[in-house]
Amino acid sequence: EIVMTQSPATLSMSPGERATLSCRASQSISNSLAWYQQKPGQAPRLLIYGASTRATGIPARFSGSGSGTEFTLTISSLQSEDFAFYYCHHYNIWPPRAFGPGTKVDVK
Amino acid sequence: QVQLVQSGPEVKKPGASVKVSCKASGYTFTNYAIGWVRQAPGQGLEWMAWISAYNVHTQYAQNLQGRVTVTTDTSTSTAYMELRSLRSDDTAVYYCAREADGDYYFEYWGQGTLVTVSS
Numbered sequence: 038e039i040v041m042t043q044s045p046a047t048l049s050m051s052p053g054e055r056a057t058l059s060c061r062a063s064q065s066i067s068n069s070l071a072w073y074q075q076k077p078g079q080a081p082r083l084l085i086y087g088a089s090t091r092a093t094g095i096p097a098r099f100s101g102s103g104s105g106t107e108f109t110l111t112i113s114s115l116q117s118e119d120f121a122f123y124y125c126h127h128y129n130i131w132p133p134r135a136f137g138p139g140t141k142v143d144v145k
Numbered sequence: 146q147v148q149l150v151q152s153g154p155e156v157k158k159p160g161a162s163v164k165v166s167c168k169a170s171g172y173t174f175t176n177y178a179i180g181w182v183r184q185a186p187g188q189g190l191e192w193m194a195w196i197s198a199y200n201v202h203t204q205y206a207q208n209l210q211g212r213v214t215v216t217t218d219t220s221t222s223t224a225y226m227e228l229r230s231l232r233s234d235d236t237a238v239y240y241c242a243r244e245a246d247g248d249y250y251f252e253y254w255g256q257g258t259l260v261t262v263s264s
Contacts, residue, residue, distance in 0.1 A: 038207065071250035073190075080240055080254035081182075081190065092252070124190050128249040133204055134180075136190040 039063050039127055041137035049145040056112040058140045060125035065105045071126045072101055072110045074119075075139075081124065085110065112142075120144055147171040149241055149255035156261045157231050165258045167224040167241030174222035175199055178244040180251060181215060181226045183237040193239075194226065195249075231262045 040063040050056050060070065068088040073081035083092040085101035088108055098113040112119055125137040152166040167179065181193040195204040196215045205213055214227045224241055239258045242251035 069249070073251075075190075080257055081251070082254075083250065083252055086245065086248070086250045122189075126190075126192075126250065128251075130204075130249055133206060134192045134195075134249065136182075136192055139189040 038133075039066060039129075039135055041125055041127055041135050043123075043125055043137035043140050045140060046138070047141045047143060049143055050115050051145045052115050052117055054115050056115055056119075056142055058110040058112075058123055058142070060103075060108040060110070060137050062106045062108075062127055066127045066129055068104045069127055069129045070101075070103070070108050071128055072099075073124045073126060075122045075124065084123075115142070147243065147253045149243060149253055151239075151241060151255040151258045154259040154261070156263065159232055159262055159264055161231050161262075162227060162229040163231060163260050164225055164227040165239050165241075165260070167226070167255050169222045169224070169243065172243075174217075175219055177246070178249070179215070179217065179224040180242050180244060181213075182240045182242060182251070184240070184257075185234070185237040188237075191237075195244075196224065228260075231260075233262050236260065236262045 042061045044059045070088045072085040075081040089101045100111045102109050122139050124139045128134045148170045150168045155163050157163050178197050180195045183191050194215045212229050217224045241255040243253040245252040
């Protein structure tokens with residue numbers, strides 16, 4: 038079983054600042070890593086897949102990097118609509134997929 | 146456009162079973178796998194189960210093995226998730242999600258179904 042961890046649990050930021058979120062896998066998952074954004078009362082939304090490819094319609098201020106066990110989601114300049122929860126997700130077919138515990142990005 | 150529409154909220158007693166449906170539209174149902182994810186109140190996302198496009202292969206989270214079954218009905222483009230022997234900690238919003246073409250991340254999500262387990 039692969040265990041995903043995320044840090045920090047909460048990131049308190051101001052609009053316009055750069056946010057850096059980390060995700061770590063307990064063993065190598067190559068680049069089979071996705072990031073999702075979730076706002077209260079809504080389903081998650083796909084942001085990044087393949088560790089670094091933006092999904093359709095996702096603004097360029099969102100970028101992903103990393104491979105193996107260490108991954109990063111960067112939001113270059115936080116907009117008001119970006120304050121939300123962010124989850125990483127390893128999606129190899131085997132071992133079964135798992136989500137990280139999430140990072141909450143809130144307003145400082 | 147791709148849509149996944151889930152069944153409505155459920156209230157169940159401990160020990161009962163629940164079956165959540167997920168009706169797909171806007172794409173060829175048999176071409177894409179469906180996954181199930183749940184989220185307990187105030188908690189993160191938990192991957193539960195997966196069923197392949199042609200209903201041939203399934204995969205379940207280790208902690209749910211034996212209690213969960215996922216199926217599809219290709220005639221109605223509907224996926225189902227049944228969870229048995231419900232406990233209070235099964236109270237959660239349950240999501241279905243469609244995987245991407247040729248890959249296993251979730252590209253589209255249903256709106257979620259709240260299942261409440263309470264005596």
